[in-house]
Amino acid sequence: MNTSVDQADFFRTLEEKSDNGKLRGDYSQCDERYVVRQDWDAYTPEQHALWRRLYQRQAKLVPGRACQVFLDSLAKMDAANEIPRFDRTTEALYKATGWELVAVPGLVPDQTFFEHLANRRFPVTVWLREPHEFDYIVEPDVFHDFFGHVPLLFNPVFADYMEQYGKGGLKASRLDGLSNLSRLYWYTVEFGLIQTAEGLRAYGAGILSSGGEVEYCLTDPRPRRVAFNAERVMRTLYKIDSYQETYFVIRDFQQLFEETAPDFAPVYERLKQQEVLAANTLLPGETDLPPNPA
Template sequence: MVTHEQWENFTQTDHNTWKILFERQSSLLKQRAAEDIIQGLEKLEICNDQIPKFSTLNHILKKETNFSIVPVKGFIPEDLFFKFLSIRKFPSTCFIRKPSQLDYLEEPDIFHDVFGHIPLLVNPIFSDFMELFGRKGLEAIEAGMLKFAATLYWFTVEFGLVQSANGLRIYGAGITSSKGESIYCLDSEVPTRIKFNSLRAMKTQYHIDSFQKTYFVIESFQQLFDVL
């Protein structure tokens, strides 16, 4: 499950795929993503020329919020995932999707994990929230309430929206790494966008293989931390 980064194994096709995804999403998110994501990408010097090295990102991350990236082979058990978060480590996959999978991938790849999740870990409040989520996630497993923790994670960390001074913005990694959902979540009249309520979020059904029918809107990352 836990592995070593083998960056040198990426092919030129892999780096080209990263470049296409990066340029498409960074352009799309300029007026759609929370400012903290744009700032995080800049601070981490994540760019379009090649897939970033975890070692380079970790050097900056550790300095900013004492978080680091742990390379994993794919999905890991929930208890290990939450354990990593509780010690300020974020597990990331080490493969990238094929060029034919640009718009949809069933499991997270390095673009989803690094472009989607890592920029917000530069934010001190959000990184504290993620550490706390790890601890609370472990408690939820012990209490037989994993389903509720997983659902809350889905509607915040993966598919959350935030009300900013500039209007509704994206912060969830599942949205920021998806071209289609980046547009749909803000522009479509189909989904409902609800003021964030943790109990309601935990009891709401989510969709893995389609755009969400419901999005929860937070006021700030401090609100997320306080509610947790």
């Protein structure tokens, strides 16, 4: 089912697609912040082997497609051979940008997620997909969260953006702006592109942990590629069961931080008066940026 949705619909769809209408992950052992212990010794040899397969596939795909800061950080993380230990990565990450990783059983409530980010804690799911889910999963697993998200947290500007996003989320919940803010996360943290001297590169975790979209987003002529504008992004619906129809392109991470730093309260009020845009919209005056040469 290919539909454009906002955040509430997104989570309902996840539940409908999960076994028995329940989200995956064991929530029985989590604390009040939905944090659990990463029981690293409980991972099986088969799970470590699956991790290696996933890692090796993506490691071959991301050079020339991922932004350089992602590649540089990934090379330092020593995560190729087995499911990583979160505490070891946290040591290096905290020294670099003051962030830490916290283990969670799966998806967590909005408020909890925003509180973690606002306090420079990134939630990483502990479970790993099954072999038959090698190419696609509905809910984020440890490979998506760790491989896709963690490397950019070593970049100080992007790390600051994530903290401000968390603080913005806490405000948005009081201002009826969560659906708008979820679109911002989707089109930046999950599916963002960045313009470089070498051409378009991906920085979004949903792209960088995908076996197919990492190439599609850069070279396929079908999707739109539009210069990033925060308010425009927050009007735009997104796809959850197919590759994106539009990608938003930032100049650099400083632009991302600066455009999302102001108070969004007046933005939410303006957006209430404007129509929501379909995922494939190109507005008058916008340029559909060309893809990289295939």
